[in-house]
Every structure is written in C-alpha cells, then in structure tokens.
C-alpha cells in the first residue's frame with residue numbers, strides 16, 4: 440500500500456521532460472526516458488545545464504504514470520535519468536512503474552547507495568548505468584564534489600551482490616587523458632569489475648556547465664584494457 444508520503448512524492452513536479460521513445464538508452468528494450476531535475480554534481484562538460492539547475496520540472500510523477508498507462512504493450516522499459524534521479528524519492532514511483540509491467544533502468548552518478556539498496560531489495564531495478572567520472576585525484580575537477588568514496592561504495596556493493604550494471608566514462612582530454620583512463624581501468628580490475636566498461640568521447644554542444652571546448656580525441660592505442668571488456672560508444 441502507498442503511504443501518504445509516497446503519494447505526495449508522486450505529485451511533485453520533479454520531471455523536466457519525457458523522451459517518449461528510444462531504442463538506444465536501454466540495450467534490447469524499447470524504452471522511454473524520464474528526465475529528473477537537479478543534480479549534486481556540476482560536471483564541467485555537462486550539457487544538461489538547464490535541467491541540472493532546475494528546481495521544478497514540467498511534469499509530476501503522476502503525469503508520467505498516466506503517460507506510461509498509454510504505452511503498456513508498446514514499450515518494454517522506463518529509463519530513469521537526469522540530472523541525478525537518485526536525489527528524488529524514487530521508491531513509490533518505481534513501485535507504480537513495476538505494477539504497470541515495465542522494466543526499470545536507472546542512470547546515476549552512484550552517490551546514493553541507500554536508495555539503490557532500497558530499490559534492489561524491493562526488486563524495483565533491472566539495470567543500472569553508473570558514471571565513473573574520474574579516479575579520486577581528479578574527482579573534484581570532474582564533479583565539483585568530494586563524493587568519490589560514496590561512488591566507490593556503490594560500485595563495490597553492486598559487484599559484491601553481482602548486480603546487472605555498467606560503468607561508463609565520458610572523456611574530454613583536457614580533463615582526462617590516456618593515463619587517467621588507464622588508472623581508472625586498473626581501479627576497476629582491482630575491484631573485480633567484470634562487466635563491460637563503456638567509454639565515450641565528449642561531443643561539444645551549444646552550451647555546457649564549464650564552457651568546455653572540444654579537445655583532441657583520445658589515443659585509443661594508448662589505452663591498456665588490462666583484460667577488461669571495453670567498448671567505445673563513439
């Protein structure tokens with residue numbers, strides 16, 4: 440049964456927008472993407488700046504649920520993204536999404552382990568994609584926070600329980616170079632990460648938080664996979 444707190448959270452306008460159909464955001468699934476407002480990071484290359492700095496969105500979660508009711512049998516999954524969706528009260532929403540029969544993927548920066556544990560223990564998550572922003576020495580530069588240990592605790596937990604998740608890194612070589620990526624691969628190897636590690640080059644957009652410009656492409660020949668499965672997304 441939903442609590443009044445849960446019902447209240449469904450009425451809050453925390454959704455900036457909905458992408459109604461995508462085949463690329465959750466491999467193997469026809470999905471929609473729910474974009475939550477706000478983020479606790481301020482990554483210099485973030486092009487979702489209008490969303491990151493918003494306190495209120497266009498839609499409340501009940502609006503999203505009404506939309507999802509029209510997509511039963513047409514979509515497989517809901518991708519919860521942002522901003523940083525884990526800043527919001529996701530349990531009541533995910534319970535309702537599951538009742539409608541959809542799979543759920545969460546895109547997150549990995550800093551809210553408690554919420555992730557709650558969602559997993561309630562069988563409300565099918566897949567997680569977590570941003571590995573940088574190793575500890577560059578974490579502040581890439582996020583403007585000191586939350587590296589929180590990110591790492593989440594990754595350790597997911598490896599320990601053998602959860603279905605991926606790690607991914609966006610590379611702008613003015614911020615992260617080949618040595619940094621090799622250091623991050625070594626960290627994942629040492630943690631026992633066995634899933635695919637996705638790498639993608641930064642692509643310049645009309646605006647980003649740090650006014651970061653396109654830098655040279657990373658030299659893929661200098662990346663030492665150390666036996667990890669690495670896939671490039673661009």
Ligand code: SF4
Nearest residue numbers: 478480481482485522
């Ligand atoms: S890129 Fe960084 S600042 Fe932008 S939404 Fe993702 S975690 Fe937040």
